[in-house]
Amino acid sequence: MMEPQPAAVIVGVDRNENKETFDYSMEELANLSLACGVMVAGQLTQRLDHPTPSHYIGAGKVQELSAMMKACGAEMAIFNDELSPSQIRNLEASLQCKVIDRTLLILDIFAERAQTREAQLQVEVARLQYMLPRLVGLRESLGRQRGGVGTKNRGAGETKLELDRRRIEAKITALNKDLETLVYQRQLQRKLRKKNEIPVVCLVGYTNTGKSTLMNALLDRSRSPGSRKAVFVKDMLFATLQTHVRSMELPDRKSFLLTDTVGFVSKLPHDLVKAFRSTLEEVAEADLLIHVVDASHPEAEQMAAVTEETLRELGADGIPVIYAYNKCDLCSGKALPPMRDNAILLSAKLQFGLEELLQAVSSRIFSDYVRCEMLIPFDQGRLVTYFNDHAEVLASSYEVEGTRLQLECKRSDFERNQAYVIRD
Template identity: 65%
Template structure:
């Protein structure tokens, strides 16, 4: 696809923000993800936002000069603009003006594949548009008649019709989402009932969460190519929550979930719309915070992820850190220590060490015991061979004696067969 849009990026550094340079770099990456060619950048230091134009009015002339010089047809601002700011800027610049929020929403709309993700993105887009309808069609005139009056329809403008259509659409989409959320909650409840631990991958976009998931799937089942998830070196490659069962050699298993990646200034409409998907992480037994260790700003990105998790109410879930892409740094890998592991998911180096850390955190509900299973309960022997770690099997006059490690739920369920604990 040819690049037809040429953009000027505009950013304001309010009160000397430390991460300003990186957020402008990221804005360029977001534009590239939307097939937009960045031809120039303009920045300004300010203490506060200019309420009418976001940038100082003197800078408008500089932007106009850049538009003319590079034949640009869109100006992209690094923060969310108010409806009046967009209106004033478009009037003065005589070209399309968009902000960081709409850029991210466009990428999400492009990448969403499942029904749930598509509904979530559409809700976020419509909620963003709603306040921005005002003033877009000034020529349509003002509405006459107040709420509840009989002549309301006579003075109703196209703008109000659009507003009502959008509100109705948001309401319909939310109803559809509620059904999907209820299904997801039922599935979570069933998993919890079975006592299968859930591990959730979280982190900044493009840190390598999907690559880690695929490396674990391959290690767990080398022939399970069909269970691999989409991975690509680009922003927001994954929007749809994937869940995979990771089986370990000692018959222990856990569910691994992959969540949408985060980004600085993630639009609040989007966080709200994706809340139900992100709740997978809220109910996990363990989080794996995936970090792109090769990114010079990785500490900043860790903090953004932590802040976003806090915003959606995820604060007290035990967390281990996977410092991915460590092969690009001058350190020896794999390396595991306390709650972190340095690895290269693409090269499958350090995945065993990561699984070792996961194992230490989530399998504390396994208990070693001995059971004497009557010979007429052969199916139970098969069950434990598949769902527990059988350490020894002895045949005695009254039945089969198993020395095993099993889940506490199974221990409680089959307590009558336990002879030693």
């Protein structure tokens, strides 16, 4: 028998911003609550220039919220912004119920979805950093603990609150050490890719825009069977919390690494971005970004803007971008969002528009390829094998002096093998 879902009232302050933006933010909060297994029983909003310092909402609204919660049987209140420790304390005292803010809600979802060791460590660090300033000392926690033996020379000791704080700080330090090992391994992998001159293409975008579905659809077109291991796909927020890297080999033997990353969301907690920075460094060091936009979503433009702002925070705003407007199969009868430059319309689910996307990617990251003709001596047969594996051989023939190849190859390979290039 399934346990009944806890019910909550969601609360937001409209700071006289764009009404559609605020409405979508509240709708997203409801979806985040559902993703966390909480049923939304009601909604309360208030228009203020700034949230009140003591309770986030005004005193009259606090009473209205209390009455609403009793009427609909809600067990908790979920607020659309990050609350200060004093706001949480005051609200819980006034409402006599559990109070959660948007940040904690997102942290809970990440904690539930994290599968890899690295993702679990990153979420735990972010959760502890969120908790640290919110430790509240009450009653026995504020009572001084005595130190020493017997009745003489008793030290003032530490409060329970101070001990809790020290334990959390020690745990954060220990977790960060474990993360450093994993980060070092990831940095070594990136250095090896750069050494091998393999281009890296990153899929970025708002959560649930179809990045993982698009990655699987592109992998189906890879010439390398070993790279076709599918990534997890599900129609839910934050289905991907770890970086997936797969090798893509195109029909002309050009290859690159395709990376699927964590989805973004508005008001993404700062501690979470900080904790996941090592994972998101994949984005900042990519050669090309594919910004996946849900073309069927009414707030597609706002979601794209949030992604671009997050990329700026990560220092990835200078990387070339291709905009992939996904889910166009759901746009029948709907107006498409405003198109940015370098935009491609596609449907990862129905697999149309993918060839155009791959052509756009190829033209961007393989612009340094050179068409040439080489005559390779027979005693350098390893070079013929190399070019057959790493270049597009357009034609080949055997002559007295060696193997004649017409090919398109990397400029670096062209420059390394100048001795065999046939000049016109």
